[in-house]
Amino acid sequence: MYLSDEHIKLAEDFTKTGYIIRPIADNDGLARIENIFRNAITKQLDGVQIGDLSDWLNKTHHHVPVDHLNDFRLEIINAVNSNSALRSSYFDLARPYLEALVGNELAMQRRVNLSIQYPEDNTALLPVHADTWSGDSPFEVVVWVPLVDCFGTKAMFILPPDANEVLKRDFVNLSRGNSERLFEAIADDLIWIEIKRGEVLVFNQTLPHGNRVNTENQTRWSMNCRFKSVFTPYADKKIGEFFEPITLRPVSKLGLDYELPKI
Amino acid sequence: MGERAPQHVQNIVIRDYCQRNGFKYSLSAAEYAMEGSCHILEQLVSQLDQYDGIVAYSLFQLPEEKNIRLGILGRVLDSQKTMHFAVEGIVVSTFADLENVNMLWQIKKFEHMCPKELV
Numbered sequence: 001m002y003l004s005d006e007h008i009k010l011a012e013d014f015t016k017t018g019y020i021i022r023p024i025a026d027n028d029g030l031a032r033i034e035n036i037f038r039n040a041i042t043k044q045l046d047g048v049q050i051g052d053l054s055d056w057l058n059k060t061h062h063h064v065p066v067d068h069l070n071d072f073r074l075e076i077i078n079a080v081n082s083n084s085a086l087r088s089s090y091f092d093l094a095r096p097y098l099e100a101l102v103g104n105e106l107a108m109q110r111r112v113n114l115s116i117q118y119p120e121d122n123t124a125l126l127p128v129h130a131d132t133w134s135g136d137s138p139f140e141v142v143v144w145v146p147l148v149d150c151f152g153t154k155a156m157f158i159l160p161p162d163a164n165e166v167l168k169r170d171f172v173n174l175s176r177g178n179s180e181r182l183f184e185a186i187a188d189d190l191i192w193i194e195i196k197r198g199e200v201l202v203f204n205q206t207l208p209h210g211n212r213v214n215t216e217n218q219t220r221w222s223m224n225c226r227f228k229s230v231f232t233p234y235a236d237k238k239i240g241e242f243f244e245p246i247t248l249r250p251v252s253k254l255g256l257d258y259e260l261p262k263i
Numbered sequence: 264m265g266e267r268a269p270q271h272v273q274n275i276v277i278r279d280y281c282q283r284n285g286f287k288y289s290l291s292a293a294e295y296a297m298e299g300s301c302h303i304l305e306q307l308v309s310q311l312d313q314y315d316g317i318v319a320y321s322l323f324q325l326p327e328e329k330n331i332r333l334g335i336l337g338r339v340l341d342s343q344k345t346m347h348f349a350v351e352g353i354v355v356s357t358f359a360d361l362e363n364v365n366m367l368w369q370i371k372k373f374e375h376m377c378p379k380e381l382v
Contacts, residue, residue, distance in 0.1 A: 110352075230370060233377045240322050240367045241351040248366065256369035 007100040014101055018161050019203035021195050024145070026092035030198065033089050037147065040079035044072065054197055057148050058218040061118040069116060069124070077114045086112055090225055091246060094143045094200045101202060102141055103229040105252055107243040117154070117220040122213050127179040128186070131205035135236030140228040144201040147221040151194045154216040158209040163189035167208065273320040280318055280349035289314055301326045301335070308338050316345035322353055322364060323371055332368065336361050
């Protein structure tokens, strides 16, 4: 393969661990996104004074009651996704890593997702799962961006590739019919991903991952969005309804449009 | 392009889309089942002066033949109307939108050729 040393290193890290964490590639992009969030929160909470955004986000559980959290989260998701700068800014956070790992003709999920996990809240949990188990294409990756520092149970977990191969060989017996038993079977092999605000995580969503009850005393805010090559197979998440091409090259456009002369 | 959810499900999706976007749902129309038919769609487009636009279930129910597809969308735009696709949440209201829709269609048509493995 004719890959640069940097791309080889990225590929090796990603293949070995199932993910990479790198500094975000565009600090201005993160600033734009954080400003979008600041404006959305201020509007939703009627003029609340935020100050340092990270600090406020870490303490969201003091500002929004847990029984209002999901409505609040949905309002914020809708507000930020309606900002035309969000998706391009989000892509720019991970662009060089996506180009190295996935390709330079990319399709991006049409909405960026937002996860807010309060301390001690069990209503925002994602049971252990691989996205491919619910119909995603194995050709997708997830770009996961924290708006706060994440550590311990404030973070997400992932099962590394080696341990995943063991799981796959004996899935029925190890999972014993439910996701909690599956978690118990793999708990000792899980990696809890420590990542700071200002870093970006790109992970292989064919590996089991999820979160547990956040027992830290801070709220986690993180965004996630799927990317894939335009020309790799789609599964249940299809072009148009879920994915949109964002970096289609001119020769591909020419090829897609090409027709032989009619005789 | 194989977009065959049951008709009553398609109607639910279209009605929900209209409700969420504040559209008055005037008329339901079902295309003929014959492969490649766009008789009903053509009829709707010819009657667009009576409506503000058309909401279709999916973008990929448009005609597969590019010139026919673009012709229909072009006539919608020339009538100063819009066409909406409920599943994808995509709106064609400008010629730039039309270009975007065409690109999605072109990619969709090539999907079956994307390699699943290297040989």
